[in-house]
Each structure stands twice: as C-alpha cells, then as structure tokens.
Amino acid sequence: MRQDLSDRQRYSQLEGLSTEEALSEGLIDVDDLIPAEGSYSEPEEEELRKYCEQNGLLFPTKYMRDKWKAKAEKARQIQEWRAKYQEEGGIPY
Numbered sequence: 001m002r003q004d005l006s007d008r009q010r011y012s013q014l015e016g017l018s019t020e021e022a023l024s025e026g027l028i029d030v031d032d033l034i035p036a037e038g039s040y041s042e043p044e045e046e047e048l049r050k051y052c053e054q055n056g057l058l059f060p061t062k063y064m065r066d067k068w069k070a071k072a073e074k075a076r077q078i079q080e081w082r083a084k085y086q087e088e089g090g091i092p093y
Contacts, residue, residue, distance in 0.1 A: 019058045028061050044072050 013027050022028045048060050048068045060068070 014063075016055065018056050019061070022061075028063060044068065 014022055017025065048065065052060050
C-alpha cells in the first residue's frame with residue numbers, strides 16, 4: 001500500500017531506488033507501474049527511458065511519466081513565451 005506523502009516527499013525518496021525497492025518501501029503502488037498511453041512525443045519518451053536506465057530503474061512509473069510530462073510542458077511554455085517576446089522586440093525586464 002502506498003504511503004500518504006506529498007509529491008515532493010515521494011519524489012525525493014524515490015530518487016536512487018529501484019522499482020522493486022520503491023514498491024517494498026510503499027512509495028509507489030502497482031497501479032503506478034501501468035504505463036501512461038500516448039502522453040507525450042517519442043523523443044520525450046526516449047529521454048525518460050534513458051533517465052530510468054541511468055538511475056537503475058526498470059521502467060518509468062506513471063508518477064514519473066506525469067512529472068516528466070509536466071516538466072516538458074513547462075519547457076514548451078517557456079519557449080513559446082520567449083519566442084512571443086522576441087517577436088515583439090525583446091523580453092521585458
């Protein structure tokens with residue numbers, strides 16, 4: 001059964017753990033292991049797989065996919081914002 005932790009607490013405790021360790025510690029639930037379908041583009045998916053391999057995880061959990069998707073969306077918003085203000089003559093400070 002998954003522990004009742006904030007996202008920030010859960011994320012900090014998940015770092016460096018394998019999927020099996022995270023399950024046994026109660027940081028993730030079996031439902032978190034179900035892959036999210038069609039959430040984001042192929043390059044983002046590949047980057048997430050590489051991140052998991054580098055950190056000793058078998059595959060990304062649903063929680064990690066959601067966090068990765070949010071991070072990618074924020075980066076896209078920043079790029080759009082920069083492009084908009086460059087067209088208008090520069091970024092206001």
